[in-house]
Amino acid sequence: MLAIGEFSRLTHLSVRTLRRYHDAGLLEPATVDPASGYRYYSADQIPTAQVIHRLRELDVPLPDVARIVRSPDPGDRAELVAGHLRRLEDQLAATREAVASLRRLLHPDPPPLQVRLRAVPATPVAAVAGVVDLDGVLAWYAGAMAELDAVVAEPEGPPGGLYDNALFETGRGHVLVYRRTAGPTAGGRVHPVTLPAVELAVTTHAGPHDDIDVTYGELGAWVVANGLAVAGPVRESYPVGPRDTDDPAAWRTEIGWPVFPMAAR
Amino acid sequence: MLAIGEFSRLTHLSVRTLRRYHDAGLLEPATVDPASGYRYYSADQIPTAQVIHRLRELDVPLPDVARIVRSPDPGDRAELVAGHLRRLEDQLAATREAVASLRRLLHPDPPPLQVRLRAVPATPVAAVAGVVDLDGVLAWYAGAMAELDAVVAEPEGPPGGLYDNALFETGRGHVLVYRRTAGPTAGGRVHPVTLPAVELAVTTHAGPHDDIDVTYGELGAWVVANGLAVAGPVRESYPVGPRDTDDPAAWRTEIGWPVFPMAAR
DNA sequence: CTGGACCCTCTCCCCGGGGGAGGGTGCAGA
DNA sequence: TCTGCACCCTCCCCCGGGGAGAGGGTCCAG
Known part of the structure; x- marks a missing residue:
């Protein structure tokens, strides 16, 4: 003893x-x-x-x-340990990406940001909606998009999503992913939804999503400089995304932020 | 605004x-x-x-x-960032080593631990001593050993060190590194010291130091099983160390823990 | 029997936020 | 000009994994 x-x-x-x-x-x-x-x-x-x-x-x-x-069973124990090692891997990947993004921030090579204003009419789509945690949004997106693909026979244009501001502010919020289509729009979690008409400030983010907030910031600065104010939910669509290529550098993400004249808030 | x-x-x-x-x-x-x-x-x-x-x-x-x-100067700023990135690298290396050590612990391939009792007489040495933080002990060791090498012309046997228990318990403690020699034993921070006579429980740790506490634990278990108790400071010596090879798997570290009969504490 | 090393519990502190209470402000529509 | 409501303010408590120290009990060798 x-x-x-x-x-x-x-x-x-x-x-x-x-x-x-x-x-x-x-x-x-x-x-x-x-x-x-x-x-x-x-x-x-x-x-x-x-x-x-x-x-x-x-x-x-x-x-x-x-x-x-x-845990008495060595198998269970090994499984638990392996799970944590996977978590470490993910963390390591996130760290690497943050480092890369930091380098890009500190040594900027800024292509001028193309922002356009676009009046979007009300649009009927097939959609999956839910309340999601920020951490789980990627997994949720993959599942929802798979269901959409199963239901929507003839999609038109790239897939997209609407993201509530609360998602970024409190880490949890409403998310809606959609496809435009002339075909069926219901089945499983998929329901027909009509996206409301809005005026959008639109730009395109190139590359992986780790520094997408930089584009958000530039878009916001442009909006403010043009006497406008933003209000959620933000719309993203994915002309080139993980569904199309494994190379994140090739991804293209269109960001559309609903805008109002400053005074009209 | x-x-x-x-x-x-x-x-x-x-x-x-x-x-x-x-x-x-x-x-x-x-x-x-x-x-x-x-x-x-x-x-x-x-x-x-x-x-x-x-x-x-x-x-x-x-x-x-x-x-x-x-920081106004971009150079300074880059330097600060680079410093933190180095810190991240170190942390990453430590994580990798902890994972490796954990694997060794969970899938042990234990060569039986050779423990010997050795009565060590009082030994005159050339030594550098100081109070060191656990984090800084490696850097301190390198500096002290360099000074020893500069002063001690004809070393005998491998270099070694004495480590106060407080170093592991509170993260800060007395450390003394030494070389045995028949030559000069003073200069700079180097002073002659006579290590007291002790009875040591001695074993050798093979490989990098990341799981040296496992060997410490096995040594301690052996000591306890043999009706003995340990007391600091622990002595280590380095027959094969970073000075000899860059391959940590080849390192050999001799650990000597002063022991007393249980009753004699 | 005594002294000192050892052990106990308890409370407070650190970081970088999250959550909520309770109350003041700014502004658009009526 | 008033009202309602979204927005903003400060203040306090919570988390995890310890570190620091206070104040007091225990063990054991001399």
Whole structure:
């Protein structure tokens, strides 16, 4: 039986951290003296402590660590770990993209932004709508678009979507993806919808979506400079997207932001 | 002039976050109405907001972001950014190593640990000592060892170090690195020191230092199983180290932990 | 039996936000 | 000019994974 200080020395985990792991139900001492509250660990808990240490170095949240070290089946455990490694991969990809986008921001090579005003009439479309978290929007988009493809036999023009401002402001909001078509417009989650008529400020973003907010910002600056104000929901359409090519640099995203004269807000 | 909500829509930064950035002195509104406290932004602050956004995606702390966006000289700014990118690289390397170490832990292929007890007599050495942070210990070690090499003409045996337990427990502690020699033992930070006689439990760790705590743990378990207790400072020596080869898998680190009979603590 | 190392619980602090309460402002339509 | 409502303000509490320290109990060797 090892007192907490001794166990700390053997595992390179601080005494404080060991106590926290006990409170979190993550690493229970082998025995606890009921009179004094002293924690006593056994030497064969050392490997467990080391696994915990590694998982924490990978920023796995404590509750997930608890699930991993407590799961009895090594298969389940491996699966949980693999899931977290995938999460790390995604994070790494996001980091790389942020670095690239930062470089583009700091060393700009700005092609002048083409903004046009376009009066869009009310448009009937086949649509899938829902309330979505910002993190899950990509997955939701893929699923919704697959359903649209299954239902809409003869699409016209590129697919598109409407995104509520709340999605960017609070991380959750209404999203609607649509296809224009002369054919059927209902089935499963797909329903016919008529997009309202609006005046749009339209521009096209080229490349991956990691720095699409830059284009949003430039579009917004143009709108403001022209005495207009924006109001959601924003419309995007995807003349060239992940459905068309695997090369994000080739993507083209048309952004249409409903505008009003400043005074008419 | 844009109200905060409008600016939020143009930058995809939440209203809350914009207010926080104002409070942190990171992104000052162009004007603030002294009567109402309303913040008003100008459209040409959008690029700055986007740079901040990217830096935050890279987990650059707010004070550092403030330094970057406020530094007038683009060269300085690039240097600050580059520094953070280096930090990200290091972090990435650490993550990779933790993943590798975790795999080794979960799929162990354990060569049986060779532990020997060795009575070490008092030993005169040339040494550099200091109080070091755990993060900086590698850099400190490199500097100290370079000074030792400059002073000690004829070293005997591998270099070594003594590490206070506090280094692992509180992240800061006494460290002493030494070389045995029959030659000079003083110069610069180098001073003659006599390491006290101790009884050591000794084993050798093979490979990079990322999972050296596993060997520490196994050594500790062996010590406990043999009715002994450990006490610092730990001694390490480096028969094969970064000085000898660039391949961390070839490194050999001898760990000697002072031991006492359990009862004699 | 005593001193000192060790251990206990408790509270407060850090970061970068999110959530909500409670109240003041700006502006368009009536 | 009034009213309603969207917008804005400040202030406080919450999260996770610890670090720091206060104040007090416990263990054990000399």
